[in-house]
Amino acid sequence: MTKPIVAIVGRPNVGKSTLFNRLTGGRVAIVEDKPGITRDRIYKDGQWLDRSFTVIDTGGIEFRHDEDEISKQMKWQAELAMREADVIVFMVDGRGGLTSADEDVAKVLRRAKRPVLLAVNKVEDFNNPPYIYDFYQLGFGEPLMISAAQGLNIGDLLDEVVKHMPAFEGDDYPEDTVKIAVIGRPNVGKSSLVNAILGEERVIVSDIPGTTRDAIDTPFAKDDRHYVLIDTAGMRRKGKIDEPTERYSVIRSLRAVDRSDVVLMVIDAVEGVTEQDKKIAGYAHEAGRASIIVINKWDLIEKDDKTMNKYTETVREELGFMQYAPVIYVSAKTRQRVPKVTDLINYVAEQHAMRVATSTLNTLISDAVRMTPPPTDKGRRLKILFNTQVSVKPPTFVIFVNDPELMHFSYERYLENQLRTTFGFEGTPIRMVVRSRKEEE
Numbered sequence: 315m316t317k318p319i320v321a322i323v324g325r326p327n328v329g330k331s332t333l334f335n336r337l338t339g340g341r342v343a344i345v346e347d348k349p350g351i352t353r354d355r356i357y358k359d360g361q362w363l364d365r366s367f368t369v370i371d372t373g374g375i376e377f378r379h380d381e382d383e384i385s386k387q388m389k390w391q392a393e394l395a396m397r398e399a400d401v402i403v404f405m406v407d408g409r410g411g412l413t414s415a416d417e418d419v420a421k422v423l424r425r426a427k428r429p430v431l432l433a434v435n436k437v438e439d440f441n442n443p444p445y446i447y448d449f450y451q452l453g454f455g456e457p458l459m460i461s462a463a464q465g466l467n468i469g470d471l472l473d474e475v476v477k478h479m480p481a482f483e484g485d486d487y488p489e490d491t492v493k494i495a496v497i498g499r500p501n502v503g504k505s506s507l508v509n510a511i512l513g514e515e516r517v518i519v520s521d522i523p524g525t526t527r528d529a530i531d532t533p534f535a536k537d538d539r540h541y542v543l544i545d546t547a548g549m550r551r552k553g554k555i556d557e558p559t560e561r562y563s564v565i566r567s568l569r570a571v572d573r574s575d576v577v578l579m580v581i582d583a584v585e586g587v588t589e590q591d592k593k594i595a596g597y598a599h600e601a602g603r604a605s606i607i608v609i610n611k612w613d614l615i616e617k618d619d620k621t622m623n624k625y626t627e628t629v630r631e632e633l634g635f636m637q638y639a640p641v642i643y644v645s646a647k648t649r650q651r652v653p654k655v656t657d658l659i660n661y662v663a664e665q666h667a668m669r670v671a672t673s674t675l676n677t678l679i680s681d682a683v684r685m686t687p688p689p690t691d692k693g694r695r696l697k698i699l700f701n702t703q704v705s706v707k708p709p710t711f712v713i714f715v716n717d718p719e720l721m722h723f724s725y726e727r728y729l730e731n732q733l734r735t736t737f738g739f740e741g742t743p744i745r746m747v748v749r750s751r752k753e754e755e
Contacts, residue, residue, distance in 0.1 A: 317359070317572050318479040319398060321370040323423070324405035325415035329435040333405060333462040334358070334371040337472065357568065357597075362472040365479060368568055370399065396426040401478050403471070404454060408434040411445035412452075420452045429478035432457045433471055440466070487533070491540045492663050495574035497567040497598065498546075499590045502582040503610040506646035508532065508545045511655060536656060544570045567594050575666065575707065576604045576659050576741075579636075583611045583625075583643070587632035595633055602708035604666035604742045605639040606658055613645035638734065640741055662741025667706045670737060675701050675711070682732040688725050696720035699751050708743045714751035721748045 320337070322330045338358035360369050396402065404423055406416050423430050432454040437443050440459055449457045458474065460467040487493065496504045512534055532543045546567050571577060577598040581591055598605050607629060615621065626641050633639075642658060644651045670678075679701045688696035697716040704712050713729070715721060730744050 317568075318365070318367045318400040319370060319568065320360075320367050320401045320403060320475055320479075321399035322403045322405055323419060325413065325419065328405045328407045329462045330405055331371055333403070333433070333435065333460070333468075334369055336462050336465060336468050337369050337475075362476050365476045367400075367475075367479065396423060396428060399428055400480055401475050402426060402428050402430045403433050403475065404430050404452075405433045405435055406449060406452075406457075407436055408443055408445060408449075408459065409436040409438070412448040416449075416452065420454070424453060430454050431471070431474050431478065434459050435462050437461055437466075487542055488540060491533075491542055492576060492659065493542045493544060493574045494576045494578060494659060495544045495567070495570035495598075495603070496546060496578045496580060497570060497594055498580035499582070499588065499594070502580045502585075503646045504580050505545055507578070507580060507608065507610060507644070507652070507655075508543050510644075510646045510649045510652040511543065539660070541656075541659070544574060546570045568597060571598050571601050571603055574603055576606065576663050578606050578608050578655070578659075579639070580608045580610050581629070583609045583615050587629060592633065595636055599635055599743055602743055602745065604662040604708075605636060606655070606662060606741060607633065607636070607639050607641045608655065609641060609643045610646055612643040613648050613650060638740060638742060638744075658741075665738055665740050666708060666742040668709060668737065668739065668742075669706055670703050670709075670733075672702050675703060678732060678736055679713075679729065682729060686728060688720070689722065691720050691722075694720060696722075696725070704747075708745055709739060710745035710747065712747045712749055714749050716750070716752075718748045718750050 322334055322337075324330055338360040357368055357370050360367055402423060404419065406412070432449060432452060434443070434446060434449055434457045437446075437459040438461065443459055446457060446459065458467065458471050460471055462468070496508055498504055512532065530545045532545065534541055534543065546569075579591070579595050579598060581587060595605070595607075609625065609629070615625075622643060625643075629641055630637060640658060640662065642651060642655060644655065646652065679698055683698055688698075694717070698713060699716065700714040702712055704710050711733075713721070726746055726748070730746060733739060733744060
């Protein structure tokens with residue numbers, strides 16, 4: 315199910331990043347202690363009441379200053395948010411008052427076919443805000459006074475955000491349909507790969523990056539199995555590639571990942587793994603989707619008998635958090651190895667939905683503990699009392715222990731490796747939840 319997207323828009327230094335952290339709390343879209351995941355991120359997941367959503371921090375975008383005026387930068391930033399978001403929070407500075415840059419952003423947002431909430435930040439006295447009436451002329455109704463730094467009135471703002479979110483939307487495809495999101499940076503060959511898999515020109519392909527403007531669903535069947543390919547757009551403007559558009563290619567992938575069962579993470583073989591690739595792959599990993607790393611344009615690489623192994627080592631190093639994902643080398647242009655992609659999709663989809671019997675699971679964990687006992691911490695040793703699998707897609711296990719604080723991440727990783735060695739789980743992340751349980755229970 316797709317999570318709504320909330321974009322925070324505004325001129326510099328109005329407190330966008332502070333509000334971003336308030337709205338998302340500790341719910342981080344990419345976990346920093348995982349190797350290979352970039353720390354530079356512009357999105358996190360948040361939740362209010364019974365609604366989950368993804369917040370976009372436009373303040374994290376670096377703009378070029380060599381030729382663009384600040385008003386043009388703000389206009390482009392607002393256009394991006396207007397194009398991608400379900401709800402826009404337009405943020406202004408209640409301490410500094412209305413500025414021409416605020417008005418520039420407002421001009422763009424007035425054309426938005428999206429709800430826009432005006433948040434006046436840095437208000438210290440809610441009974442006597444100095445510039446509040448100036449903001450009415452922006453034309454977005456009654457301003458919502460907040461203090462992101464102090465956390466004041468954030469609940470009221472979130473109430474309005476949730477009120478303006480679209481209703482839950484589900485797919486109408488049969489339950490056994492495998493939904494495949496084709497994600498990646500602009501111009502890595504996503505649409506060409508979709509066409510190669512389908513065997514016909516079902517999606518327009520162009521050498522100009524950004525031809526695909528929206529996610530395109532293409533249902534198809536093969537060997538009595540039903541699939542939907544979701545081709546996501548890269549976002550670049552014709553004739554000019556700049557940093558804001560490049561970084562927003564991440565956002566294009568969010569909705570498709572949320573709707574998918576399996577993700578095809580497409581990487582340009584010539585360019586290799588970039589920071590953008592890490593952002594996009596990191597979202598699929600944290601969303602718990604089955605993943606396949608597809609190295610496209612392999613026909614353009616000069617090769618010897620060691621090239622593929624060396625390339626795989628580099629990919630594993632750069633995407634260290636996704637060691638479980640199989641890597642396949644293809645050429646969408648020549649269709650080299652493309653027929654194997656569907657077979658790999660079937661395989662990882664089955665691994666993603668695998669369930670282990672409780673008795674088998676407990677025997678495995680007991681054997682693993684006997685082979686390598688948990689380390690002690692200040693004289694206390696972790697005791698694993700019971701284990702059970704609680705869900706699939708991704709496989710999620712609950713481990714009951716005497717004290718969760720004694721479970722070191724390295725030992726948790728050891729147990730995960732034992733699960734993978736025994737059962738496979740190739741192509742899918744594994745979730746492990748550690749809970750407390752008394753021995754007498």
